[in-house]
Amino acid sequence: MRPFKTLLFALVAIVLFSCSNRDGDHDNTARIAILHTNDMHASLKEMPRLAAYKKEMENKYDHVILISAGDIFSGNPVVDFYKEKGYPMIDMMNRVGYEISTIGNHEFDYGQDIMRQRMKEANFKFICANMDAGDAMIPQPAPYTVIEKENIKLFFLGLLELGNEGLPSTHPDKVKGIRFSDPLKAAGEYAHLEGFYNAFIGLTHLGYETDKRLAKTYHQFDAIIGGHSHTLMEEPEVINEVLLTQAGDDLEFVGKLVLTFTKGELTDRSASVINLKEHDSSDRELEELVRGYQNNEALSRVIGTAAGPITGKEELGALFTDAQCAMHGLDFSFQNRGGIRIHKIPKGPIKVKTVYALDPFGNELIRYNMSSAEIRSLIRYSFNRHDNIDLIMGGGSYTVRINKEDKLQDIIIRDQSGNALHPDSTYSVGLNSYVASSYQFDHKDEGKSLYVTTAQNIIDFIRQQDTVDYSGANRVAVE
């Protein structure tokens, strides 16, 4: 019998070992892997690989939690122009198994009504501790959430960045009725809760520099998982004993924060980032779903009609600039010829994809308050830079006078009524972010982004106008 008992004992030992070959499954130790993404900007492509990776980690760790540090929307026309804007992203995040997403500034981009609908459809929780939805259309997000795994309680606090004007980086109209408070002060209101949880984690959309300030201020955090600055932290930083990590953007990477608990106490932390493009396995069902979304008709949607062909830089440039002036109440707007990437919009229906072919760069619209002298300096710089007319104008017209040597002598600018600009007046001027950042011109006003792409602007304008006609539009002359 002895050999049999020995064999039986060995078999039992083998079975027990197989059941407990996951990390941490002995001596009251638990290892929890927190997978995190940030600034996905509606990118669907690597969701199947993320799902496969998560499954693999579930075989390796006691528990796996998947979370997002904000900006899940905006940046992929396939999602942004889906008939239910943003829905493909929510659908994929639900299927892959996200549990939390902190609210990022781009979550407001589609407008509050759509944001409310998407939040309702999400199986995961949206959190943000420094916003008060008040009477706005969106529901009040919880400031934090607690995920409990095997009696281990993990606290996640959501925080959103604010710009100089006390609003997140989005168009002010998108956040009407919502009040925001300083994120670092808001964090202070919850720091005292640290002792009630096994881990105290900031899930922030603040940007890396502000995450550093948060860590320096509040040692209570065990980790800060960040977003907004699109920082790829191949190694974490530890500041004031707080571990900081962030995983790039566009779902190219997933971060993995591993927390080890021994008898409920956090005894170890480690963080890394994984390049999803280099991860071999992928969920086939989700690949099929992503293909379905990528092939959808969103980009072929008709947004309006061209009454006649819109041909050449002058006519197409007039469309750019009129869209900017009209949609944002600007006095003037300028578009560089180099940013106009097709030669013609044919007569007839105008599709979303035509606008993205016309304006593919993702430039944003920047608003300045400028004097007539400053506007002149912009035109002078652009003419000298290109030895020719470069900027197409909206809201008015201009004439460049040159001498026999083709050197610029004078610039005459007129508003739409044909009146010369007043030397003492200040005008609101729109420029795309490429012109704003790379052209050298005088401007006392530092300018501010309106957080809308110039392409989106054109789409909104054509939708609003329904029919556009730019035959013969020519607002710039050389004498």
Place this chain on the structure above:
Amino acid sequence: MKVIVNNQMLRLFSGARVRDAVSHFAEQYGDRMPESPCTVTDEDGHPVSANGRLSENDKIIIKPQKS
């Protein structure tokens, strides 16, 4: 807003992204632009993507990409 690129203070519009700072630096200090291809990191050496949003006094470094 002020942003520091390769130790040069630049004045940019608020809401600028990393790509805007790189364009501005290239225009103003073209002779100091590293040879392409380049990579952009924060002051701690972490890569930042072109569409990353900048805040007042952020520091970024443009350097040649390692081969």
